[in-house]
Amino acid sequence: xxxxxxxxxxxxxxxxxxxxxxxxxxxxxxxxxxRMSLIGDGMGHVALAGVAVGLLTGAQPVxxxxxxxxxxALAIELxxxxxxxSADVALAVMFYGGIALGVVxxxxxxxxxxxxxxxxxxxxxLTTTRADVLVVGALAVTVxxxxxxxxxxxxxxxxxxxxxxxxxxxxxxxxxILAVLTAVVVVVAMRIVGLLLISALMxxxxxxxxxxxxxxxxxxxxxxxxxxxxxxxxxxxxxxxATPSGGTIVLLAxxxxxATSILTAGLARVRRASHARAESHDxxxxxxxxxxxxxxxxxxxxxxxxxxxxxHQGHYDEHGHPEHAxxxxxxx
Amino acid sequence: xxxxxILHLRGASFGYGEIAVVREVDLDVRPGEVIAxxxxxxxxxxxxxxxxxxxxxxxxxxxxxxxxxxxxxxxHTSIGYVPQRHSLSASVRATVTEVxxxxxxxxxxxxxxxxxxxxxxxxxxxxxxxxxxRARAEVAALSGGQQRRVLIARALAxxxxxxxxxxxxxxxxxxxxxxxxxVLARLKAAxxxxxxxxxxxxxxxxxxxxxxxLDRGVVDFDGDPTAYGEHLAxxxxxxxxxxxxxxxxxxxxxxxxxxxxxxxxxxxxxxxE
Numbered sequence: 001x002x003x004x005x006x007x008x009x010x011x012x013x014x015x016x017x018x019x020x021x022x023x024x025x026x027x028x029x030x031x032x033x034x035r036m037s038l039i040g041d042g043m044g045h046v047a048l049a050g051v052a053v054g055l056l057t058g059a060q061p062v063x064x065x066x067x068x069x070x071x072x073a074l075a076i077e078l079x080x081x082x083x084x085x086s087a088d089v090a091l092a093v094m095f096y097g098g099i100a101l102g103v104v105x106x107x108x109x110x111x112x113x114x115x116x117x118x119x120x121x122x123x124x125x126l127t128t129t130r131a132d133v134l135v136v137g138a139l140a141v142t143v144x145x146x147x148x149x150x151x152x153x154x155x156x157x158x159x160x161x162x163x164x165x166x167x168x169x170x171x172x173x174x175x176x177i178l179a180v181l182t183a184v185v186v187v188v189a190m191r192i193v194g195l196l197l198i199s200a201l202m203x204x205x206x207x208x209x210x211x212x213x214x215x216x217x218x219x220x221x222x223x224x225x226x227x228x229x230x231x232x233x234x235x236x237x238x239x240x241x242a243t244p245s246g247g248t249i250v251l252l253a254x255x256x257x258x259a260t261s262i263l264t265a266g267l268a269r270v271r272r273a274s275h276a277r278a279e280s281h282d283x284x285x286x287x288x289x290x291x292x293x294x295x296x297x298x299x300x301x302x303x304x305x306x307x308x309x310x311x312h313q314g315h316y317d318e319h320g321h322p323e324h325a326x327x328x329x330x331x332x
Numbered sequence: 333x334x335x336x337x338i339l340h341l342r343g344a345s346f347g348y349g350e351i352a353v354v355r356e357v358d359l360d361v362r363p364g365e366v367i368a369x370x371x372x373x374x375x376x377x378x379x380x381x382x383x384x385x386x387x388x389x390x391x392x393x394x395x396x397x398x399x400x401x402x403x404x405x406x407x408h409t410s411i412g413y414v415p416q417r418h419s420l421s422a423s424v425r426a427t428v429t430e431v432x433x434x435x436x437x438x439x440x441x442x443x444x445x446x447x448x449x450x451x452x453x454x455x456x457x458x459x460x461x462x463x464x465x466r467a468r469a470e471v472a473a474l475s476g477g478q479q480r481r482v483l484i485a486r487a488l489a490x491x492x493x494x495x496x497x498x499x500x501x502x503x504x505x506x507x508x509x510x511x512x513x514x515v516l517a518r519l520k521a522a523x524x525x526x527x528x529x530x531x532x533x534x535x536x537x538x539x540x541x542x543x544x545x546l547d548r549g550v551v552d553f554d555g556d557p558t559a560y561g562e563h564l565a566x567x568x569x570x571x572x573x574x575x576x577x578x579x580x581x582x583x584x585x586x587x588x589x590x591x592x593x594x595x596x597x598x599x600x601x602x603x604x605e
């Protein structure tokens with residue numbers, strides 16, 4: 001490890017990976033909530049056109065990509081908000097136009113090679129310069145801060161747009177801010193993960209987190225942990241195994257998702273087999289249902305004609321008889 | 333009934349773009365009233381409600397909330413919206429508390445985190461709809477009727493002056509409908525003003541204090557439940573209105589007389605089963 005940290009480009013790469021791992025899942029959770037998981041991919045396509053323009057004009061590719069991705073983000077939201085039937089086609093024209101322009105211009109520019117293009121599309125360790133790290137760091141800190149401050153508003157708008165609008169929240173404004181933050185993440189992740197793979201790091205950690213968490217708050221916390229684990233772990237593996245960093249990071253995220261789904265499905269089966277269901281009834285237990293409430297171990301049982309019923313998803317579990325409570329459920 | 337109205341409509345029209353769907357509506361909603369807004373599909377009741385919420389365009393006439401024109405700054409927070417369940421995204425996990433607490437957001441600036449008072453209002457709203465023991469449960473794991481109550485709690489948390497509910501009992505099974513009706517009765521007893529769009533008057537028996545009927549974009553009845561019973565009885569078979577509405581209570585009102593049924597229930601209960 002100290003050998004790796006002795007290399008300047010690896011210090012840069014690890015720092016960039018940490019920032020990407022933090023910021024991508026934070027923004028991604030709201031894209032999942034809005035069912036727009038693939039939108040980051042489209043922004044990545046357009047960002048490539050920005051990179052090409054940067055290479056051609058001698059401007060910093062990162063900054064040029066940032067401008068292109070933000071313009072794309074604003075266009076996506078405004079086209080969506082107008083709700084016309086051709087919105088889908090308009091987005092396709094923009095995305096594929098962007099990536100095609102990028103590929104052609106980069107191929108023609110004297111300052112780049114095919115390896116260069118691959119690095120932008122799929123990520124590479126060697127390409128992260130000191131200047132890049134500074135820009136990327138500032139952008140990532142902005143994304144994390146903005147997302148944390150606005151997370152409840154993003155949650156409300158993404159969860160129920162109509163209610164948010166009716167209650168007076170500025171829905172379009174928050175959607176535009178979220179789109180711009182997504183564009184910034186795409187650019188932050190461009191060097192390490194690559195423009196074609198960044199969407200995976202916004203979405204997959206959230207998919208895994210949903211298998212583990214029971215609340216939105218916990219989902220975000222798990223997703224950030226998983227995101228950092230995958231991006232930093234992926235960079236280390238990529239160095240040892242001499243593999244492209246973006247692909248390695250995403251494969252790690254996919255592997256973690258599959259392992260978690262198999263594990264949680266297995267656990268659920270064991271739990272289903274080991275818990276007793278009460279006979280089904282139409283009556284709904286609640287604070288006003290007339291049955292005696294027995295709070296214990298973080299939930300409430302209801303004394304239903306000598307049976308203790310505890311709500312569990314769509315049905316009630318049998319938690320034994322009230323008089324045997326002391327045996328069945330030891331109090332702490 | 334002489335207190336100042338919360339909502340005041342005079343000749344108000346609402347619609348989309350240039351097209352008015354409801355026209356010339358006169359309606360006052362006073363504190364403590366529970367109004368059922370009835371009408372067949374396409375009668376404009378959703379458009380009227382969406383207009384009040386700022387989701388449809390206000391195209392003419394007077395529409396005021398506490399004497400100020402509809403949609404003026406901060407106005408919408410005084411009308412609490414309870415949409416149908418399907419407007420809630422189920423693509424991420426969220427607890428009852430997390431969803432209900434979003435009802436507080438319009439009451440504070442974007443940079444201010446939630447306070448103790450926000451948490452208290454959220455908790456008491458959840459308790460008011462009888463879900464106190466499920467505050468930390470996942471919304472997606474609740475039944476349809478319970479999810480509807482989560483949405484009511486979210487609107488309550490916003491401390492609105494009037495709750496506007498869109499078909500709260502639609503698609504909810506019988507047992508949950510009864511719990512829902514109990515919750516609404518409790519809110520009414522606490523003085524909550526409600527405007528309820530519904531097809532199913534039966535489920536809200538005893539809660540509703542006034543009935544407003546829309547047909548083809550205009551109000552064609554406005555009065556208390558007793559008067560509504562007389563209004564229905566006064567219509568001959570195949571009367572001009574409600575005839576498009578074949579799915580619920582009014583379908584057979586002309587053939588089943590009021591005698592022997594509850595005042596709000598022109599159709600015998602067994603017809604629902």
